[in-house]
């Protein structure tokens with residue numbers, strides 16, 4: 587009987603030695619050490635022995651059981667480590683894998699153009715002045731030398747919020763605000779932003795568009811400053827050999843007023859479809875600030891003069907990229923916008 591016990595011990599330990607995973611280990615435990623297992627079974631055999639042998643054999647069974655129990659605990663620790671290692675490997679991140687590309691957005695072409703234009707004027711010492719989009723009729727029209735019955739109001743189809751309040755039709759609405767804030771000091775500001783007009787939406791007109799307005803007021807300011815500033819601006823944007831020309835025009839808030847053209851960027855002045863064979867492209871409107879407007883801003887027109895100019899940003903974008911439909915700018919079609927990213 588004792589020999590059989592030792593054979594059993596050997597076989598059980600051999601079986602345990604080759605167990606390599608938690609499930610098999612669990613099965614081994616149930617087969618041997620659980621209450622219904624073989625090791626426990628040996629204890630039941632003790633009673634079948636002659637009384638004299640019972641004590642000695644019982645001791646041997648206890649020793650074997652204790653040894654198996656100890657071997658099981660040792661092996662279990664080994665298996666636990668193996669299982670942990672397997673899990674770590676399965677969950678691990680391979681840091682040598684190439685990264686997924688990050689989808690990056692881009693700026694809207696109008697934002698890009700605004701930033702570029704603002705940058706050029708900032709180099710000349712202008713600072714950005716923000717004024718409200720919803721504006722008093724007084725600031726949008728009246729103080730700019732356009733009283734209620736003025737025919738020039740018909741040039742701008744206006745969204746009225748009520749009798750006295752409008753959506754600004756041009757960034758010029760900020761001129762008097764800026765002057766009143768900075769008076770009696772000099773003014774050198776640019777006023778960028780959205781403007782609104784009650785227009786039909788066509789390839790050439792939109793109900794919203796961006797303008798950038800420039801205003802320079804001081805005792806030494808004269809018309810030649812206007813030409814200098816605008817020539818520098820045109821050359822910064824369209825190249826060092828760019829030429830401009832000034833043509834007489836009419837705006838209620840400047841006197842004299844002019845339209846400023848740049849030499850056609852496509853044909854270099856020889857005449858093409860875009861410049862309608864004239865060799866020139868319309869860029870902006872400008873002039874000396876009207877004395878009435880200066881007075882409304884708090885200045886004495888006999889002591890100071892001012893220059894003002896205003897241009898459409900969308901028009902710049904269309905010109906520079908050869909786009910012939912302004913509606914594309916506001917449709918937010920990603921196929922269009924991605925070309926500028």
Ligand SMILES: [Zn+2]
Nearest residue numbers: 850853858861
């Ligand atoms: Zn041309």
